[in-house]
Amino acid sequence: MPRPYxxxxxxxxxxxxxxxKALRSGADAIILDLEDAVPDDLKDEARAAxxxxxxxxxxxxxxxxxxxxxxxxxTRQTGADLEAVVVPGLDVxxxxxxxxxxxxxxxxxxxxxxxxxxxxGGLRYIVPVETIRAIHNVxxxxxxxxxxxxxxxPTAEHADIAREVGFEWTPxxxxxxxxxxxxxLACREAGxxxxxxxxxxxxxxxxxxxxxxxxxxxxxxxMIAIHPAHIATLNEVFSPAAEEIAFYQGMVxxxxxxxxxxxxxxxxxxxxxxxxHYDKAVExxxxxxxxxxxxx
Numbered sequence: 001m002p003r004p005y006x007x008x009x010x011x012x013x014x015x016x017x018x019x020x021k022a023l024r025s026g027a028d029a030i031i032l033d034l035e036d037a038v039p040d041d042l043k044d045e046a047r048a049a050x051x052x053x054x055x056x057x058x059x060x061x062x063x064x065x066x067x068x069x070x071x072x073x074x075t076r077q078t079g080a081d082l083e084a085v086v087v088p089g090l091d092v093x094x095x096x097x098x099x100x101x102x103x104x105x106x107x108x109x110x111x112x113x114x115x116x117x118x119x120x121g122g123l124r125y126i127v128p129v130e131t132i133r134a135i136h137n138v139x140x141x142x143x144x145x146x147x148x149x150x151x152x153x154p155t156a157e158h159a160d161i162a163r164e165v166g167f168e169w170t171p172x173x174x175x176x177x178x179x180x181x182x183x184x185l186a187c188r189e190a191g192x193x194x195x196x197x198x199x200x201x202x203x204x205x206x207x208x209x210x211x212x213x214x215x216x217x218x219x220x221x222x223m224i225a226i227h228p229a230h231i232a233t234l235n236e237v238f239s240p241a242a243e244e245i246a247f248y249q250g251m252v253x254x255x256x257x258x259x260x261x262x263x264x265x266x267x268x269x270x271x272x273x274x275x276x277h278y279d280k281a282v283e284x285x286x287x288x289x290x291x292x293x294x295x296x
Contacts, residue, residue: 004193004290005029005065005150006238007231008126008224012037013068014046019053025228026235029065030057031094031126034081035072043077047084058089067092067126073103079110086114086123092149095125099133104144111147124149126195129183130160138182142190151187152224153180155197155211171207173214184219196220202227212237221287240288248281248288255281 009027011018013034022030032053038046054066066089070081074097082093095107107125115121125148129138135154142148154161155176157169167175180196187194196215199208208230212223216237223234251268255278258266265274
């Protein structure tokens with residue numbers, strides 16, 4: 001990804017005023033939706049609106065991530081979507097209904113054409129893992145193309161994966177732990193940004209926080225949202241705290257000083273620290289700097 005998004009807010013593509021409100025929410029990235037949120041008879045109108053919104057939002061904020069959720073390949077509308085919306089300012093294609101590596105390559109073939117045609121480069125995919133086949137093939141999907149930048153572990157109570165698996169949703173998310181863990185491991189192996197899924201209960205901000213914290217503890221580094229009221233919580237949960245930065249920076253400095261003195265292990269704030277701890281701290285600080293826009 002251009003940077004590791006903490007919060008990704010979805011907006012119906014045919015409602016430009018909602019996109020402007022989304023920008024004011026502080027979301028790291030905004031996804032303009034051409035798929036489920038847009039009625040079939042408004043698809044053409046929505047494509048034009050999304051292209052205009054990308055230009056307008058990019059002019060208003062050069063740093064926010066901008067993406068489009070296109071219609072899945074089986075609809076035969078993906079090419080028309082990409083033809084309209086692959087314009088300067090776009091960062092991400094949210095690519096639904098991918099079930100195997102060859103689906104990613106089909107997206108690549110379309111994007112190769114429309115990136116050249118639109119004068120756009122460097123687009124990345126966010127891939128939601130939405131079906132049983134996708135869960136089984138998630139490792140191959142993660143490695144299928146350099147454009148794959150992030151995967152989403154499925155959680156939603158009323159989404160495709162819930163219908164296919166037949167789980168009964170709970171706020172704690174234990175019923176999706178295995179599914180999300182497979183996605184998380186695929187992301188870590190492939191060096192992708194791991195995102196956890198949706199919290200659908202719009203007014204339950206305490207539940208949102210608990211779920212996001214549990215996802216962060218598991219290893220996820222961001223989350224998608226469908227309401228601007230969720231963004232502040234997600235940004236807080238998935239941001240490195242100042243005391244965490246100080247802890248890991250101190251660990252790095254202490255280990256490097258010990259290594260220069262010829263020691264491969266030391267005690268740091270009451271903890272045993274060796275090379276494995278140092279390597280984790282260096283990696284953690286790199287992610288923290290990326291989340292903070294490159295600032296220490």
